[in-house]
Amino acid sequence: MKIKPNIAVSDSGFVFNPDTGESFTVNPIGVDIINYLKDNKNTGEISTQIRQKYNVEQPTFEKDFDDFVGLMLNYSLVIND
Amino acid sequence: MEKLRYERPLIKRLESEMPNKFGMKAEHFPKSHIDGVAVKDLLEEHGSPLFVISEKTIRNTYQRAKKAFSTRYPKVQFAWSYKTNYMDAVCNIYHQEGSWAEVVSGFEYDKAIKNGVPGKRIIFNGPDKTISDLTKAIQNESLIHIDHLDELYTIVELTETIKKRPRVAIRVNMDTGVYPMWDRFGFNYENGQAWDALNKIMASGRMDLIGLHTHIGTFMLSAKAYGVAARKLADLALGLKRKYNHDIKYIDLGGGFPSKNTLKGAYLPGNDTNPVFDDFAEEIASALLNSEFSPDALPLLILETGRALVDDAGFLLGTVISNKRSSKGKRNTIIDIGVNLLFTSFWYDHKISPAQEFTHFNEETTVFGPLCMNIDVIRESALLPLLNRGDHFVIHSVGAYNMTQWMQFITLRPRIVLIDMNEKVHIIREAETMDSFNKFENTPEHLKKFEL
Amino acid sequence: MTKKRKLTIAVSGLNAVDSPGPGVAVIRALREAESFDVRIIGIAYESLEPGIFMHNLVDKTYQFPYPSAGVDAILERLEYIHSIEKLDVFIPNFDSELYPFIKLEDTLKEMGIHMFLPTMEQFEERHKVNLNEFGEKYGINVPKSKAIHDLGAIYSISSEFTYPVLVKGKYYDAAVAYNMEQVKTHFNKISAKWGYPIIIQEFVHGTEFNVTGLGDGFGNTIAAVPMRKQYITDKGKAWGGISISDKRMLELTDKFLSQTKWRGGFELELMKNKENEFYLLEINPRMPAWIYLAVGVGQNIPEALVKLALGEKVEPFTSYKVGKMFVRYAWDMIVDMEEFQIISTRGEL
Ligand SMILES: Cc1ncc(COP(=O)(O)O)c(C=O)c1O
Numbered sequence: 001m002k003i004k005p006n007i008a009v010s011d012s013g014f015v016f017n018p019d020t021g022e023s024f025t026v027n028p029i030g031v032d033i034i035n036y037l038k039d040n041k042n043t044g045e046i047s048t049q050i051r052q053k054y055n056v057e058q059p060t061f062e063k064d065f066d067d068f069v070g071l072m073l074n075y076s077l078v079i080n081d
Numbered sequence: 082m083e084k085l086r087y088e089r090p091l092i093k094r095l096e097s098e099m100p101n102k103f104g105m106k107a108e109h110f111p112k113s114h115i116d117g118v119a120v121k122d123l124l125e126e127h128g129s130p131l132f133v134i135s136e137k138t139i140r141n142t143y144q145r146a147k148k149a150f151s152t153r154y155p156k157v158q159f160a161w162s163y164k165t166n167y168m169d170a171v172c173n174i175y176h177q178e179g180s181w182a183e184v185v186s187g188f189e190y191d192k193a194i195k196n197g198v199p200g201k202r203i204i205f206n207g208p209d210k211t212i213s214d215l216t217k218a219i220q221n222e223s224l225i226h227i228d229h230l231d232e233l234y235t236i237v238e239l240t241e242t243i244k245k246r247p248r249v250a251i252r253v254n255m256d257t258g259v260y261p262m263w264d265r266f267g268f269n270y271e272n273g274q275a276w277d278a279l280n281k282i283m284a285s286g287r288m289d290l291i292g293l294h295t296h297i298g299t300f301m302l303s304a305k306a307y308g309v310a311a312r313k314l315a316d317l318a319l320g321l322k323r324k325y326n327h328d329i330k331y332i333d334l335g336g337g338f339p340s341k342n343t344l345k346g347a348y349l350p351g352n353d354t355n356p357v358f359d360d361f362a363e364e365i366a367s368a369l370l371n372s373e374f375s376p377d378a379l380p381l382l383i384l385e386t387g388r389a390l391v392d393d394a395g396f397l398l399g400t401v402i403s404n405k406r407s408s409k410g411k412r413n414t415i416i417d418i419g420v421n422l423l424f425t426s427f428w429y430d431h432k433i434s435p436a437q438e439f440t441h442f443n444e445e446t447t448v449f450g451p452l453c454m455n456i457d458v459i460r461e462s463a464l465l466p467l468l469n470r471g472d473h474f475v476i477h478s479v480g481a482y483n484m485t486q487w488m489q490f491i492t493l494r495p496r497i498v499l500i501d502m503n504e505k506v507h508i509i510r511e512a513e514t515m516d517s518f519n520k521f522e523n524t525p526e527h528l529k530k531f532e533l
Numbered sequence: 534m535t536k537k538r539k540l541t542i543a544v545s546g547l548n549a550v551d552s553p554g555p556g557v558a559v560i561r562a563l564r565e566a567e568s569f570d571v572r573i574i575g576i577a578y579e580s581l582e583p584g585i586f587m588h589n590l591v592d593k594t595y596q597f598p599y600p601s602a603g604v605d606a607i608l609e610r611l612e613y614i615h616s617i618e619k620l621d622v623f624i625p626n627f628d629s630e631l632y633p634f635i636k637l638e639d640t641l642k643e644m645g646i647h648m649f650l651p652t653m654e655q656f657e658e659r660h661k662v663n664l665n666e667f668g669e670k671y672g673i674n675v676p677k678s679k680a681i682h683d684l685g686a687i688y689s690i691s692s693e694f695t696y697p698v699l700v701k702g703k704y705y706d707a708a709v710a711y712n713m714e715q716v717k718t719h720f721n722k723i724s725a726k727w728g729y730p731i732i733i734q735e736f737v738h739g740t741e742f743n744v745t746g747l748g749d750g751f752g753n754t755i756a757a758v759p760m761r762k763q764y765i766t767d768k769g770k771a772w773g774g775i776s777i778s779d780k781r782m783l784e785l786t787d788k789f790l791s792q793t794k795w796r797g798g799f800e801l802e803l804m805k806n807k808e809n810e811f812y813l814l815e816i817n818p819r820m821p822a823w824i825y826l827a828v829g830v831g832q833n834i835p836e837a838l839v840k841l842a843l844g845e846k847v848e849p850f851t852s853y854k855v856g857k858m859f860v861r862y863a864w865d866m867i868v869d870m871e872e873f874q875i876i877s878t879r880g881e882l
Contacts, residue, residue, distance in 0.1 A: 012878040023095045027442040030090040056087035064089040260682040346728050350603040
């Protein structure tokens with residue numbers, strides 16, 4: 001799974017999809033995740049990074065991560081490879 | 082480095098008509114303490130869910146109501162409406178503040194007596210008073226509010242054997258310009274039923290007709306309706322004065338004032354729009370003072386206010402069980418409180434506050450209870466911060482009718498605690514247990530054994 | 534030329550859907566005020582209200598909580614804005630804002646923010662649901678109307694009204710019904726959206742007129758400009774109109790103001806029937822979107838309203854130019870996404 005290369009996220013959490021013209025807002029942890037995805041980190045690496053920064057157990061985060069990425073897929077911001 | 086509080090990642094599409102975080106109808110303030118006691122500690126000690134009653138809020142609210150009326154009218158008496166919340170501890174706070182009792186069944190009547198309310202200070206309302214209820218009430222000189230003619234005749238009959246004059250009033254229903262009109266209780270004003278009943282009582286010569294009562298509805302959003310009601314009862318009283326030279330002692334305007342809750346479908350929050358005690362007091366007092374009662378024969382004004390006095394003093398604390406996404410992509414949150422405990426969620430959009438700090442990010446969420454039925458919905462749509470599993474929250478303004486209308490269904494009913502004026506916590510009702518529940522059951526001998 | 538004082542004025546209603554908000558028109562009027570200069574603070578509810586991006590009219594915009602968020606949330610946001618901008622005057626331009634702002638008027642005054650709004654009693658009394666009583670109380674012709682709360686009550690309509698009738702929602706929406714069946718359909722549709730009651734109103738055939746004006750709260754007419762709608766959109770909104778000199782409309786306005794002692798801006802929606810009688814259909818408790826026509830004919834109502842809000846004496850306008858028209862145009866602005874991003878994520882621009 002990859003984030004589309006032309007998707008950018010601003011520090012304030014604004015995401016614009018130039019292909020569809022849609023815009024989105026994300027919260028700070030969402031900004032982190034999108035940036036990790038842009039750095040081509042895989043799920044395991046992202047989970048480790050997030051758990052270093054935030055107080056969260058792995059199963060909880062992974063469930064929420066799947067949900068988040070599911071929505072991004074739905075919004076055509078990521079593509080399955 | 083200390084880790085940050087976790088919040089689940091959130092992405093929201095900006096839609097043309099979608100308000101952003103600054104415009105949202107969010108319930109944005111965390112409620113981490115109730116009267117100085119931490120929600121977290123309460124749940125740890127007493128389990129989740131948990132009803133919490135604030136004695137401070139009860140007393141403050143009562144005193145505000147009392148002041149609103151007594152600064153405008155010389156003789157005011159509140160009577161605590163037992164059905165609204167009949168935990169003994171709660172009733173007794175009102176009795177300590179000077180409230181009489183208002184009951185609508187033999188069960189509630191006995192509860193009031195057991196709490197130590199003198200019979201003379203109990204108002205007995207309702208359509209279902211048994212012969213033994215009425216006998217007790219006559220003997221104790223309670224105030225019997227007659228609901229229908231059958232009851233009137235029963236009382237006349239009872240006076241043949243009981244050597245006491247029953248102290249009675251009639252309940253009157255009327256058009257006060259509000260919808261719906263409650264016309265199923267008592268005698269109608271407009272069609273002359275009420276006047277007819279009063280004449281029958283006077284003609285019987287066996288009772289003391291001492292008051293007039295009405296209860297025009299509940300959660301009334303129009304203060305004017307109470308002015309109309311007071312004028313109509315005053316009109317009946319003056320009719321009695323003219324025809325029989327008889328003075329009634331009190332006018333009882335029942336309950337019905339709203340709490341701060343927001344009715345479902347209302348656009349503006351109830352806290353902003355619902356009339357307050359001062360508005361009602363102004364209407365009622367002007368109606369009575371401007372009527373033709375002579376200043377030295379002004380009747381006592383009785384109020385049976387329930388909801389408005391206790392609702393905001395009750396909190397329901399709970400815990401998030403799970404977050405899901407519905408088939409249509411909407412956020413669903415499941416909590417450990419169902420409609421079996423929060424009956425009033427059928428009428429109100431109850432305010433829900435998280436019990437811990439959170440960010441301004443929020444999501445439109447449907448809040449479901451834990452019961453296995455589709456109608457177990459606490460809020461169809463609430464903008465809530467991103468609550469995690471295990472997070473605590475507080476549901477506001479649940480003090481009225483929930484602790485009397487709750488159902489034992491699927492789960493057992495939880496504890497109720499009271500936080501007193503010194504922020505000390507008391508258990509006022511224990512959580513139900515398997516034992517307490519099974520005490521009522523009896524399994525016949527032949528059904529006790531089976532093999533699987 | 535002496536230098537004019539500068540006032541900071543917050544204005545809402547910057548939207549422009551097919552029934553546009555009055556905000557931008559009010560701001561144009563304030564910019565042309567003779568007695569003061571302005572710094573304009575836009576108050577927006579959504580990220581795409583056009584006024585947000587009109588930098589020649591609006592100096593800075595803040596996003597604001599909806600009225601449904603409650604008075605506390607509104608006050609909190611307002612305290613924040615006030616701490617930065619030091620507002621002198623606040624002009625709310627949406628009907629739905631009025632309830633909370635009327636409640637907040639005294640609090641805002643203590644903070645130094647002035648408003649000029651109708652009283653809660655005036656605001657409630659003119660409500661659609663109460664129009665019949667209003668007409669009776671003040672001796673003003675209104676179409677017969679009746680509030681109904683359940684379908685059962687519609688069966689009496691045929692005997693009380695002649696068809697067609699208007700079926701109206703409590704806040705918005707209206708539809709014409711020519712028979713009982715249609716009343717039922719509209720009743721169900723509108724009540725599902727806006728709740729109860731539904732108002733059944735006599736349908737007055739005729740020509741539509743509007744008056745906008747300003748009352749000083751003591752029964753005096755400070756301003757009044759009558760207008761005939763010339764171009765009406767399918768939503769019933771005027772997209773073009775002309776100022777007229779009808780004496781009777783001015784008399785009716787004077788009567789409305791002297792009887793109710795109306796405080797603030799308003800718009801009267803009138804219908805003239807074949808017998809040449811005026812009926813009052815609705816009273817909008819704020820300035821209309823076409824308020825700039827009033828400025829164009831010589832009555833700068835927003836300027837006068839600001840002065841009244843500040844407690845200054847305002848001489849009533851006594852004349853206006855008849856036969857001036859407004860012709861509305863929708864304008865496509867080119868906006869950088871950067872700006873949209875800022876207002877969307879920071880709530881300020
Ligand atoms: C006779 C009577 N009095 C008082 C009340 C209390 O009403 P509320 O809780 O609306 O104040 C009720 C409630 O139904 C009632 O039936």
